[in-house]
Amino acid sequence: MKSIEIVTHAWAGRYAHYGYALTYQLSSLILHPHKSHVTVTVCYNPVDKIVCDVLGFFENKFNPAKVKLHTIPCTLPNLGRRAIGRNVAAITATGDIVWFTDCDYVFGEDCLDALAEVTWPSFAPMVFPKTVLIHRDHATGDVALAKAAKPCLINVEPDDFVPKKYSRAIGGVQIVKGDFAREHGYIPDNKRRQTPYHHERGFDQCRCDLAYRRFVASKGSILPITLPHCYRLRHSQTTHHDFRKSN
Secondary structure, three states, rough: EEEEEEEEOOOOOOOOOHHHHHHHHHHHHHHOOOOOEEEEOOOOOOOHHHHHHHHHHHHOOOOOOOOEEEEEEEOOOHHOOOOHHHHHHHOOOOEEEEEEOOOOOEEOOOHHHHOOOOOOOOOOEEEEEEEEEEEEOOOHHHHOOOOOOOOOOOOOHHEEEEEOOOOOOOOOOOEEEEHHHHHHHHOOOOOOOOOOOOOOOOOOOOOOHHHHHHHHHHHHHHEEEEEOOOOEOOOOOOOOHHHHHHH
């Protein structure tokens, strides 16, 4: 069974619900047992108390034989350019498969084992789920996230989700072969996307995923696959929405 490394970002300095989303994500690695060994790498800011509390809660919850929690502490400007942390994680990744995701994705029953069993053709360095399950609306997602206001083990309510088709590998579902990640990093030569983002909003628009997707496409095919029970939590407030409003 192939090993999987999940690379995620979390910053709750502006909106606390990103920390609550991380609680759901990390909970899913415990509540839905999997055969494959998983490393979850979290890029975070050490002064972010909400995220630090979540990481502290889960630090001793994982069975080391099944899940390893790895953290990459980042300054806020470095965290704000998602490609910086992803590049560090890619180069140092140990998994056979590397899933670049966001903290609002949750891995339900059989999701990761199905990924570990995917047979990838040699010409395809990247795959992505062609369908995910997403909260039916923002209000439903907001209510769910509020339930994780304190670190805890918490599961999603499947009845609250509807299927959504993905036509491309957006930033939360970029899944690559581990050897590819280690060889190429995450667009390390893209000067703009590797420049720290100095702004009070904390996060750039994260268009790095578009640049990375184009780079991967220059090396081979990006294929849609079927993964069961891959959930995405919706929420009404995002740092990216703030960015659009102020520009």
